[in-house]
Amino acid sequence: MHVTTISVPLGQRSYEVCIAPAGATDMAQKIATALGKPTGVAVLVDSRLHQLSARVQPLVEALAARLPRVRRLDLPAGESCKTLAAIEHSCDWLADNGYDRGAALVGIGGGATSDHTGFAAAIYLRGIAYATFPTTLLAMVDASVGGKTGVDIAAGKNLVGAFHQPRAVMADPGFLESLPEREIAAGMAEVVKAGLIADAPLLDTLEAQAGAAMPAETLAKVIEAAVRVKVEVVVADERESGRRAILNFGHTVGHAIEAASGFQLLHGEAVSLGMIAALSLGVARGVTEPALLARATALLARLGLPVDVKRRLAADVLDRMEVDKKRVSDAVRFVLVPREGQAIIQGIALDELKRELLAAL
Ligand SMILES: NC(=O)c1ccc[n+]([C@@H]2O[C@H](COP(=O)([O-])OP(=O)(O)OC[C@H]3O[C@@H](n4cnc5c(N)ncnc54)[C@H](O)[C@@H]3O)[C@@H](O)[C@H]2O)c1
Incomplete structure (x- = not known):
């Protein structure tokens, strides 16, 4: 073990x-x-x-x-x-x-x-x-x-x-x-996030296992990999003044969707949708490789997570974005993933962000 x-x-x-x-x-x-x-x-x-x-x-x-x-x-x-x-x-x-x-x-x-x-x-x-x-x-x-x-x-x-x-x-x-399967899947959304922002091989491991019951030893390794990503980021920025913001990947939109669902969606389910929205925005901005959007969508779906972001995202949902904690003046610090294992932060004006998100989906 x-x-x-x-x-x-x-x-x-x-x-x-x-x-x-x-x-x-x-x-x-x-x-x-x-x-x-x-x-x-x-x-x-x-x-x-x-x-x-x-x-x-x-x-x-x-x-x-x-x-x-x-x-x-x-x-x-x-x-x-x-x-x-x-x-x-x-x-x-x-x-x-x-x-x-x-x-x-x-x-x-x-x-x-x-x-x-x-x-x-x-x-x-x-x-x-x-x-x-x-x-x-x-x-x-x-x-x-x-x-x-x-x-x-x-x-x-x-x-x-x-x-x-x-x-x-x-x-x-x-x-x-x-733990119910739905709660396991919700936790897996954060594991996928860790892979997307900082650990490309973790995505390969998840893809090799998704859809089947994960052996205990693999599950422990997956947990370890995700914890290592969080520890590395937190140690670099204990009080969230800079790099720690990359942990918010998928969360700016995810929080809005979670709140708009009246918290019927689990946090991880909303983050799954938020990550797809963020990857779609990245593709539209020419930052994210289009193949990564398709890859992440397929993986999240196989893990039992919702991926139908288009159905869930309307202008009034985006009004709920918790941007205050992540905003520097009027620009939202939005996390984008160009390719597997890499995250960048772009300042995007709030109005522009809403418009681009709706157009990207
Ligand atoms: N501090 C942080 O950095 C941080 C990061 C992410 C999330 N959070 C917070 O964590 C919370 C979400 O965490 P969560 O998803 O673990 O939710 P939770 O603690 O509400 O647990 C989810 C459900 O599972 C039940 N449960 C717990 N362990 C179980 C088990 N082993 N078997 C069966 N049932 C079990 C709980 O009673 C609950 O109904 C939110 O409040 C969120 O804000 C904090």
């Missing part, structure tokens, strides 16, 4: 991402070592995962055998834990249970759980340590790495948050056994 440790070198905030289908004991030991000597540990678990997966309880018990004062708090399932009210509830619970500044949090769940756990850790007593066990493909390859944490507010997703790096991330692909 393939076991890998990827270092995230961020000076004093360095940590390791471990992809280790090694069973609860080894994983708990690694987290215990990474957390040092905490005064107590609160384990925050996605409540649906806890009901579905027999892997959670042994993991909590293994942590309790190695760390002091381990208690479990079940979080509202999925995105519903990403509210300020849920964060307040967790912080109240931590205070009621006597967790002090030497305590640490451990999150077990998908990206929503790691965003909640990281944000609670960032603000409880002005900051305590945390680690995560990502249990969805999306969380393993994307949400658990990079130190962005936060919650949603009425005005939009992820609008309140903090940068707070974990002490360790422990990804066990065994957790994916209970």
Whole structure:
């Protein structure tokens, strides 16, 4: 079985991402070592995962055998834990249970759980340590790495948050056994993104496997490759002032489509459509090789992701583009992929971007 440790070198905030289908004991030991000597540990678990997966309880018990004062708090399932009210509830619970500044949090769940756990850790007593066990493909390859944490507010997703790096991330692909196929496909969209922006051979691997059940060892390698892309980009630009923006490939339009669907589309499904829109724009601008658009569309479709972007994109959808975070004055910093494994950023005026996108599809 393939076991890998990827270092995230961020000076004093360095940590390791471990992809280790090694069973609860080894994983708990690694987290215990990474957390040092905490005064107590609160384990925050996605409540649906806890009901579905027999892997959670042994993991909590293994942590309790190695760390002091381990208690479990079940979080509202999925995105519903990403509210300020849920964060307040967790912080109240931590205070009621006597967790002090030497305590640490451990999150077990998908990206929503790691965003909640990281944000609670960032603000409880002005900051305590945390680690995560990502249990969805999306969380393993994307949400658990990079130190962005936060919650949603009425005005939009992820609008309140903090940068707070974990002490360790422990990804066990065994957790994916209970994850619905649709969620696996959504995670694969971010893997395809990693291949498109920075790892051409990853696309070859996905093409060789798409449509069939991926053997565990290949899945672990695919996760590793995608994590390496995210780590490389994040380390180069921890606070998203430059190169990190390439991770937004497919997201500027994807976010608009996701919001316009009333969040009926999963994030990865919207990103699949957003990547096709971005590649189409690239072709229209003479930047992207036309063959790459056809290749990416075929791969995403074979992975079970939506590709019918034309049907979903209208002017009012594009009005929802979350450009504020990516805009420098009036020019949107739009990510284009000229060829496999390469990303560039072009400043495009917002009006022009909307017009060109609609014309390109
Ligand atoms: N911080 C970041 O850099 C970053 C990056 C990407 C996404 N995100 C955030 O991550 C979230 C999306 O992550 P996600 O797709 O993991 O969503 P999620 O955490 O909501 O999990 C998806 C669903 O799967 C369930 N689940 C989790 N693990 C399971 C398992 N092993 N088996 C069965 N069911 C399981 C959850 O209960 C939920 O219903 C969003 O809130 C997004 O904003 C953050």
